[in-house]
Amino acid sequence: MRILAISGSLRRDSHNTTLLRAAAELLPSDTEVVIYEGLAAIPNFNEDDVPTRPAAVQDLWDAVQEADGVLISTPEYNSSIPGVLKNALDWLSRPLEDSPLRNKPAVVIGASTGMFGAVWAQAETRKVLGAIGARVVDRELPVPTAHEQFHESGKLLETEIEAELVISLDALRDAIEARAARAG
Amino acid sequence: MSTTATTQDRLAGNWNFAAAHSSADFAVKYVVSTFRGSIEDLTATLENGVLSGSAKVASIKVKDDNLTGHLMAPDFFDAEQHPEISFHSTAIESDGDEVTVDGELTLKGVTKPIHATGTLEGPAQDFMGNTRLGFTLETTIDRTDYGVSWNAELPTGGKALQDEVTLHVELEFHQAA
Numbered sequence: 308m309r310i311l312a313i314s315g316s317l318r319r320d321s322h323n324t325t326l327l328r329a330a331a332e333l334l335p336s337d338t339e340v341v342i343y344e345g346l347a348a349i350p351n352f353n354e355d356d357v358p359t360r361p362a363a364v365q366d367l368w369d370a371v372q373e374a375d376g377v378l379i380s381t382p383e384y385n386s387s388i389p390g391v392l393k394n395a396l397d398w399l400s401r402p403l404e405d406s407p408l409r410n411k412p413a414v415v416i417g418a419s420t421g422m423f424g425a426v427w428a429q430a431e432t433r434k435v436l437g438a439i440g441a442r443v444v445d446r447e448l449p450v451p452t453a454h455e456q457f458h459e460s461g462k463l464l465e466t467e468i469e470a471e472l473v474i475s476l477d478a479l480r481d482a483i484e485a486r487a488a489r490a491g
Numbered sequence: 492m493s494t495t496a497t498t499q500d501r502l503a504g505n506w507n508f509a510a511a512h513s514s515a516d517f518a519v520k521y522v523v524s525t526f527r528g529s530i531e532d533l534t535a536t537l538e539n540g541v542l543s544g545s546a547k548v549a550s551i552k553v554k555d556d557n558l559t560g561h562l563m564a565p566d567f568f569d570a571e572q573h574p575e576i577s578f579h580s581t582a583i584e585s586d587g588d589e590v591t592v593d594g595e596l597t598l599k600g601v602t603k604p605i606h607a608t609g610t611l612e613g614p615a616q617d618f619m620g621n622t623r624l625g626f627t628l629e630t631t632i633d634r635t636d637y638g639v640s641w642n643a644e645l646p647t648g649g650k651a652l653q654d655e656v657t658l659h660v661e662l663e664f665h666q667a668a
Contacts, residue, residue, distance in 0.1 A: 403560035404559075404560050409560070409564065410564070410571045437566045437641070440561065440564030441564070441565075442565050443565070489572060
């Protein structure tokens with residue numbers, strides 16, 4: 308199966324991108340993880356441009372369509388979802404009937420340098436994904452004090468957080484397999 | 492219709508569903524007013540006094556295409572996983588034009604007993620010599636019982652969407668002359 312991993316942070320040394328790489332290492336070898344790297348190129352959402360869909364948006368659209376599931380890792384800016392991530396999800400939501408996120412299994416995780424590990428941003432990302440029609444796993448994975456959580460190799464230091472991450476990833480895989488089984 | 496006829500007499504035999512004369516609608520309070528929608532693709536049978544019906548979730552119609560998309564999603568009806576809503580009666584009692592129907596409603600994979608009230612008119616002859624029978628039924632369900640639990644907090648407290656949903660169906664059946 309193929310999972311598209313989207314980091315909500317554009318920062319070069321983003322903890323959320325590091326978290327996605329750590330997640331990719333924890334997934335079994337039958338799972339291909341594609342880390343999406345085009346977020347910075349997505350223009351501002353403008354409903355006038357929905358019919359023509361800018362090239363960068365089309366690339367993201369295709370990447371979601373080709374994936375069996377989506378893994379989003381989000382930071383939290385001012386207690387909420389980062390603008391770049393929300394902007395990308397808005398593009399993916401129109402037209403809603405055609406959205407590649409419709410019925411797509413999705414799980415949201417998140418890291419922040421604060422105490423709460425981006426729980427609000429995760430909750431809001433789940434809400435947005437639900438409104439778009441994704442099959443959202445009802446779980447959060449907060450990684451607080453993210454600047455202290457990773458080994459130089461990018462591996463998570465705390466086994467407890469790593470174990471929770473594995474549960475979230477397993478839930479995503481289960482949702483993908485259940486959907487594939489229904490489709491026959 | 493004579494009120495002395497028993498329910499069993501009135502419903503006896505097998506009836507053909509008249510889709511063009513039938514409908515299914517729902518109504519639910521949303522913030523300040525009642526939101527209404529319909530389910531267009533509907534079928535039903537009436538055989539030896541047992542009323543059964545099913546409806547395609549994909550045919551739910553509301554006045555906003557983006558809302559239709561959300562209603563099809565796992566947040567609401569999850570059309571991909573549960574494409575049909577179905578019902579079958581366990582007991583029908585009529586007294587004159589008044590009728591009560593007990594049965595089981597399956598929605599989003601959850602089956603629960605429901606009790607509907609309304610009217611039963613006929614059997615009556617139409618001008619073509621066919622016999623017609625018409626149910627008008629209404630019931631209220633708690634959508635959260637069926638896992639249709641999406642909601643949103645209002646800024647001043649409370650929820651945007653009420654849990655109680657009123658279902659209203661008009662079902663007509665024919666027997667050929």
